[in-house]
Amino acid sequence: MDTAMRNHRLSNVYYNMGLAKAQERDLTGAVEVLKMSLRFNKYQTDARNLLGLIYHEIGEVGAALAQWIISLNLQEKNNLAEEYLQILQNESGYLDMADQAAKKYNQSLSYAHGENADLAILLLMRMVEEMPNYLKAQQLLALLYIQNEDYTKAGRCLYQALKIDHYNPLAQRYMTVVKQNTGRAEVERRKLKNAFSHRQMQDDDIILPPTYKENTGWQSILNILAGLILGVVVVFFLVTPTVRDSVVSKYEGEIRQNLELVNQKSLQIDQLERQMEEASAAQEEAENSLADMVSSSGGVISQYQHLVQILQAYRAEDMRTAVQLYLDTDFTVLNDGVLNDIAAWVQQDMAANGFPVLEQMGDEAIAQSDAAQAIDYYQKSLTINPNNIGVIYKIGLAYKGTGNTDEANQYFGDIIMNHPESEYAAQAKEQRGY
Amino acid sequence: MLNFEEELKRFRPSLEIGNVEDAISKEDLTDMTDLMTELLKEKKS
Incomplete structure (x- = not known):
């Protein structure tokens, strides 16, 4: 029970994380933690919705439909998924458009694999005009543009992708490549060039006439x-630090933000x-206690099974089976309150009526000249009623009958010493011989 | 720089509307509670 509650709690924690990430537009991150939430509890309807x-937001309408339909199957009432599905169905032509988009994307992917990049680009270009929020399509188109070294167009696609999913790792990575290969580098080169081309005239500058050479x-x-x-020295000491400082200061804020994010993620991971x-500890505890309960020799469940069999023997009026099962049952573990009354009744009945049955079985064995079996039944009878002197005497006789005089004399001696007033004392003396 | 072929492998096909039913039937809905229940059943048997 505890483990199920823990699973629910973990599921809720992951759902809350997913919600927070979705609110920050970290959609890739949100998808991962929401899937974890559903791994712990598939009935976490909010996570699934x-x-x-x-999925719908990033253009994966098919996947969105799948999740909402599953959600509705798992929880039919009070489910937002019903409303979402209704909205999509009521939007005329939307599902067709989404289906066409998925087909075009899959076709483009096929073209890209088949080295028909140009066809793939054409198809994707038209598709992202209709569905600019189709994240995978924007990413694939960006990749194809990068492959063609058309970095500006790639940058536009990635910009769109990052608008939808602010922290999409793939888009960020491609954007880094794009930035390395476009305008930004041009700006840096221009800055270096300008460092040499402009110099202000000072008062003591001499203007040489053109004839002087x-x-x-x-x-x-x-x-x-x-x-x-001189130029190299100037660049090294003046231009490079300035460029570096401006780059550092520009990215400092971003770096600080990313470090904070990393720190936050680390805390969340911890x-x-x-x-x-x-x-895991709770699971291990549950497994251990279950293993204890079902272990073959003394496990609680096997003892309850014995109890059920005893009751069945009672119902069939088979006292012999009942009493033998009773001897194999450990009643000390049957104490969880569920069947206490029944267990107590069985014990009482056996104490009163069980031992004579075993004595009877012992007598029958003696009649069949099976002394060993008879001794076994008599011993079992004594475990229920140890003060049955008649049975003690019968065990002595049985041992004597098998020629085991020492054992027989022990039992006869027990009667003589401990029960001298009983009717069996004299007979025991006679059997023992002294 | 990017390795185009390697990058292309990251892209998986999208689910078309006509395949939603099939996708739902193949969806693995096993959660931790189901796994625990299965484990307990195996232990009992």
């Missing part, structure tokens, strides 16, 4: 070399790992 909603060739070469060296450990 939200999963469907996210440096005439020696070697000096020209030296001047060029000096200029190059929490989930702790909960998983608790769930």
